[in-house]
Amino acid sequence: MIAAAAPRRAAALTVALLLTAIMRSLLLPIGELAAAVGFVIALAGLLVVERRMDSVLSRHPHPTLPTRGREIGQQRSETPFWLGAAAGVGVGLVLLLPxxxxxxxxxxxxxxxxxxxxxxxxxxxxxxxxxxxxxxAWTAEAGPVAGLVLSAAVFALIHLPRYGLGAMPLDFAVGLALGGLRAVTGRVAPCAIAHVIADWGAWFWL
Amino acid sequence: MVLAVTARQAGKLALVIGLAVAVLLPSGPRPALFDGLPLPQAPYRYVNPPPDLASSNQPPGSGQATLPVQNGQVPGGGVQTSDGQVLVYFGLGALRASSSAQSATIRIDPVTDPPAPPRASQIRGNVYRVSATEEPGGGEVTVVRGYNITMRYPPGPFQELQFYDGTNWHSLRTTTVSGNPYAGATPTALGEIAATAPAGAGGESLLTILARIVESYGLLAFIIVFGGIAVAQEIRRRRRT
Known part of the structure; x- marks a missing residue:
C-alpha cells in the first residue's frame, strides 16, 4: 500500500497545493487578509501531512523513492549558507529591477x-x-527538468486566482528562477530570501 | 553524482532564463506581489495637505492620453493619473471633435486653485479638472454622452462626487463600494470634479478606527505567529535529518 502510494506523492502534493489556491480564492470575498490567513493555515497543514508521510515512509522505505528532499542527489552538494544567502539577495534585487x-x-x-x-x-x-x-518530489519521480518546470507551473497556478491570467508568464518565469536557485544552491533559504525581497519591493514602489 | 551535475546544470539554465524573462517581460498586468498580502493603500496625495500630513505628503499626479479621431468621432479610451487617484473612461462616441481633427488629447489635472466648496458641503481631497482638446488646432472637444470617472477620496467622511461647471456645483449620481475609497460617477460635461461631504461632518469614530486596527493587526499577528511556528518546526525537522 505504501509502495503504491509513494510514487504519487508529487502529484498528490501538486493537487493539494492547487486546492489551497482555490480555497484562498473562495475566501477572497471575506477579505484579502482573511484569505491570506486561510492560505497560511493550509500551507502549514500541508507541511504537517508531509512530515507524517516522511515518518511513514521511513518505516516502510520504497526502494526507488527518496523520502525527503535532502536525500535527493542534487541536495547533497549544498553551497555554504552565506553564499546561498548572497545569491538569494542578488536574485531578489534582480527581480525588483522592473x-x-x-x-x-x-x-x-x-x-x-x-x-x-x-x-x-x-x-x-x-x-x-x-x-x-x-x-x-517531482525531481525524484521525473527528473530535474520536470521538477523545475512543474514546480514553476504550480507556483504560477497558485497565483492565478489573485492576479489573473495576465500575470501567469511573469509568475512562471519567477518560479523558474527560484527553482533554478534551489537546484544550484541546494538550499531553500536563498529562494525564500529572494522571494521576500521581491515582495518587499512592492511596498516601496507599487 | 550524475544526477547532481544534471540538476545543477538544469538549475543554472532555469535561473538565467527565469530571471531574463522576469526582467524583460513588458510591464502591463504586472502583479503587485508574487504572492502574499494585500498592500495597504498608498497615502492620499493632496494638493493642499492637512497640517499633520504636510511633511509626508507627495504631490498628486496628472494624466494624459491621446486618442485618434475619425470623422470627428473619438473611438473611446481611458486615462488615469500617474498615482491612480483618478481614472476616466470614455465609451465609443462619447466625445465629438471637429471633422478636421486627427486626434484628441484628454487630460486629468489636480486643480491648484479650486473653486469655493459647494453650499453646505466640504471638498474632500483634491479637485480634478478633466479636459479634452483636439489636434490640430487645439479646439475643445465636446461630450456627447456621459463618461465614467472613478475618483479616490481621502480617509474620512464622504457623501458624493460633485461637478463644477465654472459657476455652480452639481451633484452627480455616485456609486461607492464598501471598504473601497473610490467613488464613481457619469458626468455629461468636461470640467472640475471633486469628492464632497456634508459641511462639518467629522472623521471616523474611535470605535471604527479601533475595529479596523484590531482586524488588520490581529490577522497580521496571526499570520506571523502561526506561520512562524510552522516554519520553525520545518527548520528543526530539517536540522534533525
Whole structure:
C-alpha cells in the first residue's frame, strides 16, 4: 500500500497545493487578509501531512523513492549558507529591477514592519512547500527538468486566482528562477530570501 | 553524482532564463506581489495637505492620453493619473471633435486653485479638472454622452462626487463600494470634479478606527505567529535529518 502510494506523492502534493489556491480564492470575498490567513493555515497543514508521510515512509522505505528532499542527489552538494544567502539577495534585487524605475509609493516605513514580517512568513512557507518539498518530489519521480518546470507551473497556478491570467508568464518565469536557485544552491533559504525581497519591493514602489 | 551535475546544470539554465524573462517581460498586468498580502493603500496625495500630513505628503499626479479621431468621432479610451487617484473612461462616441481633427488629447489635472466648496458641503481631497482638446488646432472637444470617472477620496467622511461647471456645483449620481475609497460617477460635461461631504461632518469614530486596527493587526499577528511556528518546526525537522 505504501509502495503504491509513494510514487504519487508529487502529484498528490501538486493537487493539494492547487486546492489551497482555490480555497484562498473562495475566501477572497471575506477579505484579502482573511484569505491570506486561510492560505497560511493550509500551507502549514500541508507541511504537517508531509512530515507524517516522511515518518511513514521511513518505516516502510520504497526502494526507488527518496523520502525527503535532502536525500535527493542534487541536495547533497549544498553551497555554504552565506553564499546561498548572497545569491538569494542578488536574485531578489534582480527581480525588483522592473519596478525600481516606478515612482515611489510614498507608503510610510512605520507601517511596513508588520506587513513585512507577515510577508517573510508567507513567502518562506510557500518556498518551503514549493521548493523544499514539491520540486524535490517531482525531481525524484521525473527528473530535474520536470521538477523545475512543474514546480514553476504550480507556483504560477497558485497565483492565478489573485492576479489573473495576465500575470501567469511573469509568475512562471519567477518560479523558474527560484527553482533554478534551489537546484544550484541546494538550499531553500536563498529562494525564500529572494522571494521576500521581491515582495518587499512592492511596498516601496507599487 | 550524475544526477547532481544534471540538476545543477538544469538549475543554472532555469535561473538565467527565469530571471531574463522576469526582467524583460513588458510591464502591463504586472502583479503587485508574487504572492502574499494585500498592500495597504498608498497615502492620499493632496494638493493642499492637512497640517499633520504636510511633511509626508507627495504631490498628486496628472494624466494624459491621446486618442485618434475619425470623422470627428473619438473611438473611446481611458486615462488615469500617474498615482491612480483618478481614472476616466470614455465609451465609443462619447466625445465629438471637429471633422478636421486627427486626434484628441484628454487630460486629468489636480486643480491648484479650486473653486469655493459647494453650499453646505466640504471638498474632500483634491479637485480634478478633466479636459479634452483636439489636434490640430487645439479646439475643445465636446461630450456627447456621459463618461465614467472613478475618483479616490481621502480617509474620512464622504457623501458624493460633485461637478463644477465654472459657476455652480452639481451633484452627480455616485456609486461607492464598501471598504473601497473610490467613488464613481457619469458626468455629461468636461470640467472640475471633486469628492464632497456634508459641511462639518467629522472623521471616523474611535470605535471604527479601533475595529479596523484590531482586524488588520490581529490577522497580521496571526499570520506571523502561526506561520512562524510552522516554519520553525520545518527548520528543526530539517536540522534533525
Amino acid at each position: 519596478v525600481m524605475g516606478a515612482a515611489a509609493s510614498g507608503r510610510p516605513l512605520s507601517g511596513f514592519w508588520g506587513w513585512g514580517a507577515a510577508i517573510v512568513v508567507i513567502a518562506t512557507l510557500e518556498e518551503v512547500v514549493l521548493r523544499g518539498r514539491l520540486q524535490p
